[in-house]
Structure formats: structure tokens, C-alpha cells
Amino acid sequence: MGRRYAMIRWPMMALAISCIGTIGLADSAPLNVLLFTADDLHRDSLGCYGSPVEAITPNLDRFAREGIRFDNAHVNTAICEPSRKILASGLYGFNSGSMGFMPVRENVPIIHDILGEADYLTGVIGKLRHSTPKVSYEWDYAFGRRDMGDGRNPTLYYERSLAFFKMCREAGKPFYFMVNSEDPHLPWYNPEIGPVRGAEAPTRVYSPDEFPVPDHLPDIPGVRKALANYYNSTKRMDDTFGRVMQALDESGMRDNTLIVYLSDNGIPTPFSKCNTFLASTRTPFLVQWPGVVKPGSTNESLISSVDFAPTILEALALPALPQADGRSLVSLLKNPARDSGKTFIFTQVDSKVDGAAIPMRCIQNKKFGYIYNMWHRDDYYYRNNNEVDVMRAMEEAAENDPAIRARIMQYRYRSLEELYDLENDPGCLNNLVASPVYRNVLNSLRETMDATMQASGDPLLKAFRNRNDTAIVQEVFDQVYPDHNPNIERREWERF
Numbered sequence: 001m002g003r004r005y006a007m008i009r010w011p012m013m014a015l016a017i018s019c020i021g022t023i024g025l026a027d028s029a030p031l032n033v034l035l036f037t038a039d040d041l042h043r044d045s046l047g048c049y050g051s052p053v054e055a056i057t058p059n060l061d062r063f064a065r066e067g068i069r070f071d072n073a074h075v076n077t078a079i080c081e082p083s084r085k086i087l088a089s090g091l092y093g094f095n096s097g098s099m100g101f102m103p104v105r106e107n108v109p110i111i112h113d114i115l116g117e118a119d120y121l122t123g124v125i126g127k128l129r130h131s132t133p134k135v136s137y138e139w140d141y142a143f144g145r146r147d148m149g150d151g152r153n154p155t156l157y158y159e160r161s162l163a164f165f166k167m168c169r170e171a172g173k174p175f176y177f178m179v180n181s182e183d184p185h186l187p188w189y190n191p192e193i194g195p196v197r198g199a200e201a202p203t204r205v206y207s208p209d210e211f212p213v214p215d216h217l218p219d220i221p222g223v224r225k226a227l228a229n230y231y232n233s234t235k236r237m238d239d240t241f242g243r244v245m246q247a248l249d250e251s252g253m254r255d256n257t258l259i260v261y262l263s264d265n266g267i268p269t270p271f272s273k274c275n276t277f278l279a280s281t282r283t284p285f286l287v288q289w290p291g292v293v294k295p296g297s298t299n300e301s302l303i304s305s306v307d308f309a310p311t312i313l314e315a316l317a318l319p320a321l322p323q324a325d326g327r328s329l330v331s332l333l334k335n336p337a338r339d340s341g342k343t344f345i346f347t348q349v350d351s352k353v354d355g356a357a358i359p360m361r362c363i364q365n366k367k368f369g370y371i372y373n374m375w376h377r378d379d380y381y382y383r384n385n386n387e388v389d390v391m392r393a394m395e396e397a398a399e400n401d402p403a404i405r406a407r408i409m410q411y412r413y414r415s416l417e418e419l420y421d422l423e424n425d426p427g428c429l430n431n432l433v434a435s436p437v438y439r440n441v442l443n444s445l446r447e448t449m450d451a452t453m454q455a456s457g458d459p460l461l462k463a464f465r466n467r468n469d470t471a472i473v474q475e476v477f478d479q480v481y482p483d484h485n486p487n488i489e490r491r492e493w494e495r496f
Contacts, residue, residue, distance in 0.1 A: 030118075030174040031316055032257040035087070035308075036244060037178070038237050039080060039127065039151075039185040040273055040386075041263035042214055043284045045234050053211045055204065056235055059242035063261065064286050068297035068336055072366060073285030074345045075305040078265035079274050079352060080185075081130040083305065088112060088133035090309035090324035093350060094459055099481075100351030104133045111309040112137060112176070114318050121173045123164040126151040127180035141167060149198035151182025152189075152236060156198075158243035165251035176312075179244050183237035186268050186388065188229035202236035215427030216271040216279045218404050222393025230267065254290070258315055261286040262305065268386035270394065270411050274352050276362035276371050277428045278420070281347045289315065293333050301340035302366065303329055304347075325456060346452045350481070352384055357481035359460055363449045364422065370445035371418040374463050374473060381412040416467060419445070 043049050046057045048064035049071075077083045077093055085098035088110045097105035104110060110133045112122055121140045124131050128144035141164050145151040148160065157179065168175040189195075191205045208224035211231055217223050241261070248254045263283045266272040272279040285303065287293055306326035313320055314328040332338050349360040359374040375382075391408075398405035410431070419433040419442050432438045453461040463476035477484070 029256055030120075032168075032174050032253060033176045033312055033316070034244075034248065034257050034259045035176075035178045036241055036259070036261045037084070037127070037180045038261075038263040038284075039180065039182050040265060040268045041184055041234065041237065041284065042230075042267035042272070042279065043263070043282045044214065045184075045231070045267075046284055048286070049284060051211075053206070053231060056231065057238040059238050059245065060261065060284075060286065063241070063245070063259075063288065066295045067259070067286055067288035068293045068299060068333060070285035070287075070299050070301065070303055070332075072300055072302045073262065073283050073304065074281040074302075074347060074364065075263070075265055075283050076281070076345070076347050077349060078272070078276065078280035078347070079349065080127070080264045082350070083264040084127070084131050085133055086306050087308045088131075090306060090321050090326045092306065092325045092346075092348065092456055092458075094348070095323075095325060095457060100355070100357075101353055103135050106134055106136060108134075109321050109323070110134065110137075111312060111321070114313060114321070115176050115316075118316070118318050119173055120176050121168050121171060122176045122178075123167075124178045125157060125160045125164075125180065126182055131178055131180055145182055146197075148182075149200065150196070151180070151185075152195075152199035152233075152240075154200055154236065154240040154243040157181075157240045158247050161244050161247035162250065165247065165253060169251070169253070181237045181240045183240065184230055184233035184267075186386065188226075189232035189236060190229050191232065200236070200239075202232050203239050204232075204235050206231040206235070214267065214269075214272075214279060216277065216429070217269060217390065217427075218394060218397065218407065220393060220397050220404070222396060223390055226389035226393060256290070258312070259288045260308065260312075262308075268388075269390045270387055270408075271428060273386050274349065274358075274384045276347050276349055276360045276369075278364065278369055278422050278426050279428070281345070281362075281364070287333060289333055294336065297336035299332055299336045299338075301332060301338075302342040302345050303332075303340050304345050344448060344452075346456070348458075351484070354385070355483065357477065357484040358382065359463075359477070359481070361449060361453065361458070361460065361464070363445050363452065367421070367423050368441055368445060369418075369420045369422050369428065370442065370449060371420075372449060372464055372467065373414045373416055373418070374460055374467070374477065376414050376416045377470075378413070382414055383412070417442075 047061040075083045081101045082093045082098050085104050089096040089104050093099045096108050123141035124139050125143045126148050149156045195201050206228045208228045213219040262285045266279045307329050310324050310326050310328040314330045344363050344365045347362045351357045361372045363370045417433045418431050420428040459480045463473045466472040
């Protein structure tokens with residue numbers, strides 16, 4: 001059922017003054033939920049995950065110290081909209097109907113339905129279309145990217161958050177508030193251009209020599225120049241998070257609010273976003289739950305974003321979703337010494353923003369990652385809209401650097417299967433699928449993939465089992481992706 005939709009537009013200065021100095025709700029009040037998502041954030045950019053960049057994320061580092069940090073968390077789809085639909089449904093995209101930039105099917109239960117029945121007010125700021133789970137769903141409070149200074153204005157996030165908290169207090173109702181930063185999604189903040197479309201500048205900008213280059217990218221000047229702007233945007237994302245936490249503190253409701261922080265996918269560069277590599281799906285996952293989560297906790301369990309909805313519903317003592325591919329993490333939040341019991345994470349990609357179907361499946365444990373690229377054909381090449389400056393720098397360098405050229409070709413013409421030693425090769429540089437040394441590992445992960453696809457109802461199972469039969473694979477492809485936009489072109493990549 002849809003909910004009442006209220007696009008609140010109040011004068012900001014008066015609003016901020018009216019919300020300051022309020023007192024907390026009674027201890028017996030229902031627990032609130034605040035979900036904060038970053039957009040396209042590389043996990044290791046955060047100080048609490050080991051970034052040496054000076055003061056890049058002080059607000060999130062403090063938040064991590066005051067809550068629990070999960071060190072082996074993944075999203076199940078490394079693309080923004082389908083990733084967010086998994087948060088709403090607790091289902092893999094092929095089970096919810098969101099196999100790309102498309103909504104959850106209307107007959108699929110979502111967390112918002114259960115929250116509405118429990119009289120929660122739901123709010124969202126930023127990423128409005130991507131975060132709205134169904135066409136029919138109506139938030140109680142909603143502002144999209146344009147209303148939030150292109151989703152990159154910390155002051156507006158502070159003011160809109162204050163307004164929502166005031167609205168909930170006056171209504172005497174608990175809330176579920178999804179706060180989505182557009183940072184560090186492209187376009188990254190370029191200090192030579194300055195803020196555009198209502199955005200604000202970050203509180204600090206970076207130069208190309210101040211940060212490490214992620215393992216999956218070459219350390220060359222052009223890449224560093226591009227990534228400097230990525231770090232500028234990451235800084236502004238942390239600024240935004242800090243302002244939202246300020247608003248929550250001023251509302252007096254922080255002590256009664258469960259807060260979850262994660263990214264929707266990895267950094268928008270080759271070998272990350274819109275793929276199934278380690279850098280694609282590994283996400284920061286931080287939680288505060290006053291009175292329950294012990295400050296300064298860490299957990300090494302394998303968890304994934306499909307676990308979010310079951311976790312929230314159990315924490316709120318609300319009915320569980322009738323079907324879910326994820327498991328509640330409440331036992332881990334209460335006792336960080338426990339293990340999730342998961343021995344692997346199942347991640348997938350189906351289609352991307354332009355409608356092209358590029359089906360991939362991946363099984364990752366803490367040591368190895370195995371990828372099945374159903375879309376692979378010798379006369380296809382892979383591309384997406386996140387390559388821009390980083391890929392351009394790689395292409396220029398590749399003119400005189402055979403290693404970078406080979407890396408680009410590895411990206412464009414993916415193997416049918418890929419196997420990586422994630423402990424020793426987190427950048428997924430060396431595909432081990434043909435190595436006899438890893439034959440047993442490969443066979444074991446193939447078996448795990450088969451069993452997982454079967455148990456989850458993956459429509460690509462027949463194709464996987466017949467992956468070397470091009471006729472059967474094409475038959476499954478045509479059945480599962482009838483609206484495929486053939487953006488993966490059948491021609492040679494012409495640059496070299």
C-alpha cells in the first residue's frame with residue numbers, strides 16, 4: 001500500500017531555530033532507524049578502514065569508534081539502484097524483480113510496508129528515485145537530488161533532517177529515515193571549477209600526492225589527478241554525515257535511534273562499480289544502537305546488504321518479511337564475538353543504467369573470489385559509464401606501457417570465468433582460472449556457485465551449468481533479458 005506523500009518546503013532558517021534545544025523522547029518510545037548511504041564509495045577511503053589520508057573522514061571515524069565496524073561486509077549488487085532495492089526487500093534482484101534500474105515488483109513485500117503498518121513515518125533525502133522501492137510507494141517526507149543542492153550540500157542535509165525529526169516529534173511517531181549522499185558519485189568535486197548546481201565545497205581538498213591508489217588501479221599521474229577529486233568528494237560526504245548527526249543530536253532522539261552506514265557499491269572506476277570484483281562489492285558497514293552495541297566493537301564475519309532488512313525488522317521487534325535471502329545480524333550486534341556463520345557471499349550484476357544486460361555472478365569467501373561472466377563472448381567488449389577520467393588516463397598510458405594495455409584488455413574482454421586470490425591479490429590483477437595449482441579451489445567454488453544459484457532460484461542456473469554451450473546460454477539470455485539493449489558491441493576495441 002502507498003503512504004501519504006509530503007514534500008515539505010519550510011523556510012530553512014526558521015526551521016533550524018525551531019528544532020534546536022528539543023528534549024528526547026521517553027525511553028519507552030519505539031526505536032527509530034536512520035540509514036545513511038554513501039554513493040560509489042571505496043571502503044578503504046575511510047580512516048576507520050585504514051586510509052592514511054589525513055582527516056579524510058573524521059565524522060565517520062568517530063561514529064565507528066562509538067559503534068561497531070564490520071570488516072567483511074559486501075553489497076550484493078554493485079550498482080546504485082538495484083543495490084538499494086536489495087536493502088528494501090531483503091531479496092536478491094532476480095527474486096524482487098529489480099534486475100537493474102527498475103522497481104521491485106508490486107506484489108513483493110518490502111520493509112516499508114511493515115514499517116507503515118507499525119505506524120512509522122518514512123523519510124528520504126537524496127537519491128529519491130533510486131531509493132523508492134516500488135512505483136506505488138509514497139514516502140511521508142521526500143526530497144530528491146535537486147532539492148538537496150545536487151545531493152552535495154551538507155547544510156541542506158542538516159536543515160532537511162531537522163525538519164523531518166521535528167515532523168516526527170510533533171506527530172508522536174517513530175521514524176525510518178533514509179539519508180543518501182550523492183557523494184562521492186561522479187562528477188567529483190574539482191576545485192578549479194568549484195561548487196555547481198547548489199552544492200557546497202568540501203571542508204578540505206586534496207592534491208594527487210596525498211593518498212594511496214587503490215589496488216585495482218595503476219599508480220600513474222593521470223589516475224592520481226582524477227582520484228584527487230574523488231577524495232574531495234569523499235571529504236564532502238563525511239561533512240554531510242557530520243551535519244546529519246548534528247541534526248539528530250539536536251533533535252534529542254539520538255539515544256533512541258539505530259543508525260546504519262554503508263555504501264551502495266565501490267568506486268566508479270574500471271574493475272570496481274558495475275562489476276563483481278572485491279573492490280566492486282566490499283562496503284563499509286557501521287552501526288550504532290544505543291544501549292545494545294558496545295562502542296568500539298569490530299566483527300570479522302562475512303555479511304552483505306541483503307541482511308539489512310531482516311536485521312532492522314528484528315531490531316524493531318516487527319514481523320519478518322515472508323521471504324528473504326538475507327539473515328538478521330541482531331545477534332552479532334548484541335555480541336560482536338559471534339560469527340555470522342556465512343562462509344561466502346553471493347554477488348551479482350544483471351543489467352546496467354543504459355539497459356545493457358551484462359550478467360555476472362560471483363562467490364567470494366575471505367580468501368578467494370570466483371566470477372562467472374555469462375555475457376562473455378570473444379567478439380564482445382565490456383564498458384560502462386563510470387570509466388571517464390580514470391580510464392582515459394589508463395588509455396593514454398597504455399600507448400607506451402604494455403602492462404597497462406594488457407590490464408585494459410583484461411577489463412574489456414573478460415574471461416568466461418575468473419578466479420582471484422583475494423588475500424594476496426585484492427586488486428584482482430591475476431586471473432588464476434587456468435592455473436592447475438588452483439584447480440581444486442576452482443572446482444569447489446564452482447560447486448558452491450551451482451548450489452547457491454539453485455537454492456536462491458537464480459534464473460541463470462541453466463546457463464551456468466551449460467556455460468560452454470553458446471546456444472543454451474543465448475537461449476537463457478533471451479528469456480531472462482528480453483529487453484536487452486545491445487550496448488556491449490560486437491566489434492573489436494579499436495584504440496589499439
